[in-house]
Amino acid sequence: MRLLAAVAIGIALLGAAPTPPTPASPAASAPSVVTWGVAPSTAKGPNGRPAFAYKLDPGATLTDYVAVTNHSARPLTLNLYASDAFTTTQGGFDLLAGDRRPTDVGAWVRFTQRTLTIPSTSRLNVPFTLTVPANATPGDHAGGIVASLAATTADAQGNQVAVDHRVGARIYLRVTGELRPALTVKNLRVRHAGSLNPLGGGTLTATFTIRNTGNVRLTGQPTLTAAGPFGVGRRSIDAAALPEILPGGELITTVRMTGVPPLFRLTASAAVTPATVGDQVLDPPPQGGTAQTTVWAVPWPQLVLLALLALVGWALVAARRRRARQVAQALAAAREEGRAEASRQTDPNDSATIDDRTSRQDLTPPRLGSKQ
Known part of the structure; x- marks a missing residue:
């Protein structure tokens, strides 16, 4: 009940x-x-x-x-x-x-x-x-x-x-007596679900237990933080406020963060900021807790897209090189043909024959009585 x-x-x-x-x-x-x-x-x-x-x-x-x-x-x-x-x-x-x-x-x-x-x-x-x-x-x-x-x-x-x-x-x-308000975080479990869209991020789902380890009933605000290596792509999200947790009691909460980039290895941190129930004022103030773990987030769609782009780039480079070779071969063939043609035009035997023929034509005397 x-x-x-x-x-x-x-x-x-x-x-x-x-x-x-x-x-x-x-x-x-x-x-x-x-x-x-x-x-x-x-x-x-x-x-x-x-x-x-x-x-x-x-x-x-x-x-x-x-x-x-x-x-x-x-x-x-x-x-x-x-x-x-x-x-x-x-x-x-x-x-x-x-x-x-x-x-x-x-x-x-x-x-x-x-x-x-x-x-x-x-x-x-x-x-x-x-x-x-x-x-x-x-x-x-x-x-x-x-x-x-x-x-x-x-x-x-x-x-x-x-x-x-x-x-x-x-x-x-x-x-009455000494008050020790405190909440702790334990049993943090995180998983990353990637997106099929290579331009979009995945979903990070964190489940953890919040326990009241003090002697005062408390509520609180859970927070989930995720970051890649060296803090790249750091993001935080606040979950719904907690109901009251009695001393010695605990509850399980789940926080989801969308649009998380798959940076191979993510560090996830769950924290809770305690708050008093109602308008009571506590002295000392409540103490919060944190828990941290890592999770793999392999960017498979991005890797596939990168492989496809690399394949397309390789194909373009290969086609360009093939065309360059074809052009070079065509130029070489043209140059070779030009050299051959030039060699034929400058052959010594052909030049002597032409000169002798020209000389004979020049030495033939004109016919008498012909009209000049």
Whole structure:
């Protein structure tokens, strides 16, 4: 049972489940719905307090009242007791199971009567005493006063199951003495999920435990920081504020950071900045904690893109060199052909023949009688 509010309404479905094969009559098959509430009170009735909040010295005793109200149209018999509180791993405020014996503030509460029979639509203002042991440790002690209704119901297989319906109000007791407010971070686990987009970053997911190692209930602000080698690409993100964590309690939180560049090896740091619950002022101020680990973030898409670019660049260089060789070969062939042509034009034998022919033509005398 999670104790969510000081004045809560319990709803229990009463009546035995029909046993096949004998069908139940309509009147017998309709269970009765009963509701009841628990709230801090005075001898005259509830006074609007959200919880039982006290600050006492070791050895001190006080008397207070709890109002148990039956909102149903029939009498209701309830069990009244106190129990110790704890923080669930999801950050909820819960009480020990009804069959577990309290050892803290739940054991310091005494009632004059443990069983109540409340008439329909009526309220009882029940007194109780709270006695702080002389050796009680300083700091916050949390618990709750519970009014429970035991009932039986049938599970999916038709078996009879005992169910304890509980409604209660919180108790916050601070025992005077030295306060040591502190939160620590442990069990940091980080993983990096890359993106298929080589131009985008991946997602860094960090899961860690925040534990209240002090003696004061605290809340806080978790922060996740990630950076590559030598602090390259350093980024930080704040997670949602924490619910209250009771002394000795712990919860697990998860923080996600998107757009984280894959820089091969990332260093991730989880930290928590403690804060007080409500408007209380603590002296000394709360101490925070940090945890650090590393995670591989290999940029596979970027490496593939780089390999493709390198392959394209190599192909372009190879094609350019091939064209350069072809051009060089063509120029060499042209030069060789030019040399051959020039050699043919300057051959000595060919020149002598031409000169002799020219000389003979020049030495032939003109014919007489021809017209000049």
